[in-house]
Amino acid sequence: MPESVDYLIVGSGLTGGTLARLLSDVGREVLVLDRRKHLGGNVYDEVHSSGIRFHTYGPHLFRTNSKGIWEFVNRFAEFYEYIHQVSTLVDGRYETWPITTDTLLRIAGEQWEPGFLGSPSNFEEASLRMMPRIVYEKFVRGYTIKQWGVDPKTLAAQLAKRFDVREEGDRRFSRHRFQGLPRKGYANLIANLLSGISVRTGVDYLQCRSQFHVRKMLIYTGPIDEYYNSELGKLYYRGQHRESQYLPNINQIQPDSVINYPGLEDGNLVRQIEWKLMMPKSEQLTITGTLLTTERPVYPNSPDEYEYPFPDQRNADLYAAYRKRADAEDGLIVCGRLGEYRYYDMDHAIGRALVLAKRKLGLVVSYLDSAAEIEY
Numbered sequence: 001m002p003e004s005v006d007y008l009i010v011g012s013g014l015t016g017g018t019l020a021r022l023l024s025d026v027g028r029e030v031l032v033l034d035r036r037k038h039l040g041g042n043v044y045d046e047v048h049s050s051g052i053r054f055h056t057y058g059p060h061l062f063r064t065n066s067k068g069i070w071e072f073v074n075r076f077a078e079f080y081e082y083i084h085q086v087s088t089l090v091d092g093r094y095e096t097w098p099i100t101t102d103t104l105l106r107i108a109g110e111q112w113e114p115g116f117l118g119s120p121s122n123f124e125e126a127s128l129r130m131m132p133r134i135v136y137e138k139f140v141r142g143y144t145i146k147q148w149g150v151d152p153k154t155l156a157a158q159l160a161k162r163f164d165v166r167e168e169g170d171r172r173f174s175r176h177r178f179q180g181l182p183r184k185g186y187a188n189l190i191a192n193l194l195s196g197i198s199v200r201t202g203v204d205y206l207q208c209r210s211q212f213h214v215r216k217m218l219i220y221t222g223p224i225d226e227y228y229n230s231e232l233g234k235l236y237y238r239g240q241h242r243e244s245q246y247l248p249n250i251n252q253i254q255p256d257s258v259i260n261y262p263g264l265e266d267g268n269l270v271r272q273i274e275w276k277l278m279m280p281k282s283e284q285l286t287i288t289g290t291l292l293t294t295e296r297p298v299y300p301n302s303p304d305e306y307e308y309p310f311p312d313q314r315n316a317d318l319y320a321a322y323r324k325r326a327d328a329e330d331g332l333i334v335c336g337r338l339g340e341y342r343y344y345d346m347d348h349a350i351g352r353a354l355v356l357a358k359r360k361l362g363l364v365v366s367y368l369d370s371a372a373e374i375e376y
């Protein structure tokens, strides 16, 4: 006999976790499954034996412009202020990232002109609209080739919206109104988010669909193509191979917690993270040594390694075909970064879940302010 449940949520990341919380808050019966051994999806974090906290799936900085979303996450964790800064290593020198106007002037001269004028049709043109070619070549082109494994001219222009050129002295990686990190980590935040809700880890829903009878709604936050056995084709992703190294005798090695490596001479290394620098200053002082993680992009084989949806037309069209199928099915919501094949920041994942709770589940959602809703 299949197990009956009103709401079955596949995936315990921020999308599934937020929807589970909202449903549970109004007394609905919910069961959350995750095929990983832990809860939290890609925001999961751990603590190294040295006491240094690291994020298992790459650095996750929380930021949002929405007061409602900020209040929502603060319900489950205390946050400390952390303003993220990034440097990029260009010609052997640490430069600020995103690029600032003084760097442009120093490298390209007072009379610099954008490398492209007009309406951009691809990522390279969109980047060149912001900066001269020499700066693009040094800061952006190599990083992009390594990150995506293709010529930047083949990538969507929209991807260039992820960065801009800043005024001199503006070192904030992000200019969001609320920024911080959970004092006890994301794994703890997720445990609180899902507190009192039935959860099962190590269960792959796609391997045991027939074991469940869903009375009201199946909410699936895994890869949409996998849900349909890749019948129309596979969606492409980029992922990263991470290698970590603990240096017991070194206190600090980098000027910032994240260093970008845009040079093609650095092989496929794109970033190195020094985790300690993300911890509160008072905690940093109590730590011996430092923990570093390098990131090298790959085409992942396992869905657990899927990170960035591939920003080109082939994948946009294929996703649209899967979306049509999912939207035609009653009793099913396919959502989240893997279900909607879309890069969502954490606040966007939560905001999107709030919107779906209102529109598709008919819930009254108090955290949904205009800053949260406006983006979807």
Ligand SMILES: Cc1cc2nc3c(=O)[nH]c(=O)nc-3n(C[C@H](O)[C@H](O)[C@H](O)COP(=O)(O)OP(=O)(O)OC[C@H]3O[C@@H](n4cnc5c(N)ncnc54)[C@H](O)[C@@H]3O)c2cc1C
Residues within 6 Å of the ligand: 010, 011, 012, 013, 014, 015, 016, 017, 033, 034, 035, 036, 039, 040, 041, 042, 043, 057, 058, 059, 060, 061, 062, 063, 203, 204, 205, 206, 207, 221, 222, 223, 306, 307, 308, 335, 336, 337, 338, 344, 345, 346, 347, 349
């Ligand atoms: C490298 C990287 C860095 C990032 N940094 C930031 C950052 O600094 N700031 C920021 O705001 N955002 C960041 N993000 C985005 C953030 O990770 C996402 O917003 C968030 O993870 C989305 O949550 P989700 O629940 O949609 O997906 P996920 O976290 O991926 O959760 C989906 C869950 O579904 C489970 N699942 C899938 N299929 C099945 C199945 N068949 N059966 C059972 N379980 C299944 C998975 O195991 C997973 O746990 C980053 C993302 C990446 C890739």
